[in-house]
Amino acid sequence: MTNDPTARLLAVMAALRDPVSGCPWDREQDFASIAPYTVEEAYEVADAIMKNDPSALRAELGDLLFQVVYHARLAEERGWFTFADVATAITNKMIRRHPHVFGAAAPRNTTAQTTAWEAEKSRERASDGASGVLDGIATTLPALSRAHKLASRAARVGFDWPNPAAVLDKLDEEIAELRAELPGANPDRIEDELGDLFFVLVNLARKLDHTGDSALTRANTKFERRFRAVEHALAVQGRTPDQAGLDEMEDLWRQVKEAEG
Template sequence: MTPPDPAEATLALLAVMARLRDPDSGCPWDVAQDFASIAPYTIEEAYEVADAIRRGPDPAMLRDELGDLLLQVAYHARMAEERGWFAFADVAAGITAKMIRRHPHVFGAAEIADAAAQTAAWEDAKAAERAARAETGALAGVATALPALTRAEKLTKRAARVGFDWPDAAGVLDKLAEETAELRAELPAADPARLADELGDMLFVMANLARKLGLDPESCLAQANAKFERRFAAVEAALAERGQAPADAGLEAMEAEWRAAKARGL
């Protein structure tokens, strides 16, 4: 099958978006939306792309999810164009220029020795762009809308670039033990504000530990979530074979089935 022409496909998408947003003949729901109301869908679609990738090779699913995400870009660009701010083409031209600017070793005369050097050059370019926008400080520009664990990892990475970091993962584990002791000390008083503060410190240190180990904390937690779902489903199935529901089986029986599921490698 002949693949669609990229320019024609893009123009068709933008035409559909313009029609949906037409105040006279468009979709009432689409016409009523604004940047704030659409933003949650944009985030959701990005997560669905990541989920499609995590599930494994399914080209059709990935294509569809990328289409949903592209629609979000077209949606925001259309609303911006209606306000006279910019259009979809400006978005595409802007990111194209940025990629060329951040890859002088590909599009210019500069040379990059390896991937590590490229990462450093990339960060330097981003820092220069932040400075041009008058965003000062090592932590400037880390989006507040990021998932908290991801943002914690990015904040600590920025701080590490200027030398504010533990020497190794063992140092982070020592800090985690310290924060765990502080949380434990707050348990008798059970002050919600203090508990939230100490638990937040623990989670922040865990994000730091993931960075020191070269791991993505969100991916680690996603894997743990999936593992919990598999094992708990196995617990429910085992209990159902005996005619029991989890709520009626009791913790001891559920724990025994949990250990059995773990032993089976679930």
């Protein structure tokens, strides 16, 4: 077997999918069955980055790369394209979207580059037959991420709140609408109003130059840290959370919060 890392990886993938001598599990897989693993590996890359763990990041990037190789192999078996085609396509795209680096001169500040990048993406979508402002946004994105992309795309053509204060006013309106639905407790209506509330919150984050995903991730981390501290405080007393009352846990929570400053 060759010593070239990429060629070795492709050879390993081909061997796993060999119809005679390959792995029975790998031979049974298709795009749909592998897709959840691809998404999972992307999240594990993000987790390694968040933990600032270079060793884990190297391993997780390898796992994600294997997912790309897996999908490319499935496509090659169907005569659609190869891994080399995938690499060539992304290389050409990056060159096309960075004319200030690989071609004609262009403004080098971040704002101008972002504008040029989005303009090139719009041209690419148009050449692919997309005509609507929202075309090309994957429906399988996590809901918060998709909401951010939908709103950002609409904002580019002027469909947007003028400032964060206006979004806060809309948030108050949506909270009132949700509150009004609570007495009737119609599940569909409540879910509809909850969705509107989440969508406005995502837009508030966007107007404040954040994302709903990043803000919620930070809140999750904070909640987990504080709740574990409450658990620890109870464990020192030889008890578990289910043995403590809500008032006691709230008191411990406030102590943890105050200690964090």
